[in-house]
Amino acid sequence: MASTAHPLRTRSFRLLFIGRSLSMLGDAAIPAALTLAVYLATGSTGALALVLACAMVPKLLLLPLGGVVGDRFNARTVALTTDLVRCATQLFVGAELLSGTPALWQIALAEAVGGAAGAFAMPTSSPLIRGTVDEAGLLRANSLMAVVSGAARIGGPAVAGVLILTAGPGWAFVLDGASFAVSAALLYVIRVRHVPIPRRSLFSDLKEGWTEVRSRDWYWTSLIAHAVWNGASATLMTLGPALFLNGPGGKGSWVVLLQTGAVGLLLGSLVAGRIRPRRPVLAANLAGSLYFLPLCLLAGHAPMAVSLAAYGIAMAGLGFLNPVWETAVQSAIPAHTLARVTSYDWLLSFAAMPLGYALAPLAASAWDAEIPLAVAGLVAGAACAGTAAVPGVRRFGAPAPGKAHEAGAPAGTPAAG
Secondary structure (H helix, E strand, C coil): CCCCCCHHHCHHHHHHHHHHHHHHHHHHCHHHHHHHHHHHHHCCHHHHHHHHHHHHHHHHHHHHHHHHHHHHCCHHHHHHHHHHHHHHHHHHHHHHHHCCCCCHHHHHHHHHHHHHHHHHHHHHHHHHHHCCCCHHHHHHHHHHHHHHHHHHHHHHHHHHHHHHHHCCCHHHHHHHHHHHHHHHHHHHCCCCCCCCCCCCCHHHHHHHHHHHHHCCHHHHHHHHHHHHHHHHHHHHHHHHHHHHHCCCCHHHHHHHHHHHHHHHHHHHHHHHCCCCCCCHHHHHHHHHHHHHHHHHHHHCCCCHHHHHHHHHHHHHHHHHHHHHHHHHHHHHCCHHHHHHHHHHHHHHHHHHHHHHHHHHHHHHHHHCCHHHHHHHHHHHHHHHHHHHHCHHHHHCCCCCCCCCCCCCCCCCCCCCC
């Protein structure tokens, strides 16, 4: 059998990879810079919540529309346009912060515009990879992107910390804006394959995307499991800091936990690029079910070293899940509906997180933090592992190297042999 060329040997994917890597690093520096900058400027957690909501709400509302646009137009054109918009918004926020007298409403408005642009950019991620890489190289390409995402989680906060301590948080936004400018320039010179769709009403396009989701039991049941996982993650991010700050390790142990998770995420992504599971959707979801370990151990006040190791293992499971899942979706979903289908994936994931943020403190006030942590862990583990009971999840087999699922054929085709 002829060997498959590495995706980075393909010029279009290589340039896409460089651009996405830079923008991921820039984006990873923003959360720490934004929270610190807004709080220092206003002294109000309410103001910080307003700015974060302005970035999130437009993204949630516009994601389905972003999926339609991603399928109607070439993903390269959409991604390039949104990169330019986000470049402008981040440079604007950076300039506001560097001015010394930032206006909260202007920052909130810029973040809302950037969030809206993100709603159109995110559904293009899978079409961009599928449009620049041959079928046989999809898993390795997705793994490379996941590795960069994991590395950015480790390096981004460090970059933000250096900039905040030396030059001020405004420069983190300038860096992010510059990364989007470079990404846009690289997108301008590459070519991305595109399957055009007939022009119809917006409702018809949305309905077709939803039909593609609903007709695949392996897809919509996995989406529910992944949404539950994200809700559990939000529960940990909400209740975890208090547990650690009140524990023997203090705030330092919380930072160590997050960094351990980032390393685990990176290692899981590396593993995903080296193996080809015979049942990719099942393997990915079982890897996601490992998240119950750290939450239940933290709820049970297990030794710190054990909880840290469990969190690293759980995040390695997530690092494995993401590229394997994305490759399965890119292989099985018709190219002309891919952006719309993946937009529903993003929508459920983002919707579950605010729900976790809202419910976790209420549950903790009623039963202490240990109960919602344990419940979230058990429910997330059961939801991910429970997809094994779905026939389509069990039957979905990896396509033979170099062969995609037929665009019009049912997904979840059993593996050969």
